[in-house]
Amino acid sequence: MADDLKNAPKHDHSHEEPMGRATFTAFTNATQDDWMKIASANEVFKGAHVDRVLTHLNLLKGDCGGFPIDRLEHSLQTATRAHRAGMDEEYVVCALIHDIGDTLGVYNHPDIGAAILKPFVSEANHWMVVNHGIFQGYYFFHHLGLDRNIRDQFRGHPHFEYCAQFCHLYDQPAFDPAYESMPLSAFEPMMRRVMAAPKNTIYLKSGGDTPW
Numbered sequence: 001m002a003d004d005l006k007n008a009p010k011h012d013h014s015h016e017e018p019m020g021r022a023t024f025t026a027f028t029n030a031t032q033d034d035w036m037k038i039a040s041a042n043e044v045f046k047g048a049h050v051d052r053v054l055t056h057l058n059l060l061k062g063d064c065g066g067f068p069i070d071r072l073e074h075s076l077q078t079a080t081r082a083h084r085a086g087m088d089e090e091y092v093v094c095a096l097i098h099d100i101g102d103t104l105g106v107y108n109h110p111d112i113g114a115a116i117l118k119p120f121v122s123e124a125n126h127w128m129v130v131n132h133g134i135f136q137g138y139y140f141f142h143h144l145g146l147d148r149n150i151r152d153q154f155r156g157h158p159h160f161e162y163c164a165q166f167c168h169l170y171d172q173p174a175f176d177p178a179y180e181s182m183p184l185s186a187f188e189p190m191m192r193r194v195m196a197a198p199k200n201t202i203y204l205k206s207g208g209d210t211p212w
Helices: 002-007 032-058 071-084 089-097 109-120 123-139 150-154 160-171 184-194
Strands: none
Touching: 032 071, 032 089, 032 184, 071 089, 071 160, 071 184, 089 109, 089 123, 089 160, 089 184, 109 123, 123 150, 123 160, 150 160
């Protein structure tokens, strides 16, 4: 009996609905009361946001895709290199999450990481993540019959060198099987601090708070 309790699935409190569920069948007949119910449920749900991101990062484990190391280790290695170079927490979290879209966005993986990070990071860091795939291509596109200089379309952009440096210093060298990366758990507190409150979202009120 004790083993059964120990192995029983834990209740996911992030899906609780403190005020119950809305009753509308279309937005056109929803009431403020309906939306207060949704807002209260989202207030609970957002508390496990970082946990869900961590879960998806862990899905990268064991998936090498032909690379010398798996995608999770590459993410950890990129973030570890940035952290050890003295970059701030927001930058390090961007380095950790930059390739989280590999398993879902086969042809546009940077867009996924950038979308997750956008509410919480600076314009420069968001631009770096959303465009890192193009800038990373400088190091290998010519081997695939592609234009390695496609990044030149952005020359003169305020964040060109910022993104180029990310790829050169932290992303492109992060495929070393002998490198000792920090564990994912070491980055969790950084993620929670960086993603604690949004800076940029359509749900931001004039006073700076959100409905949930």
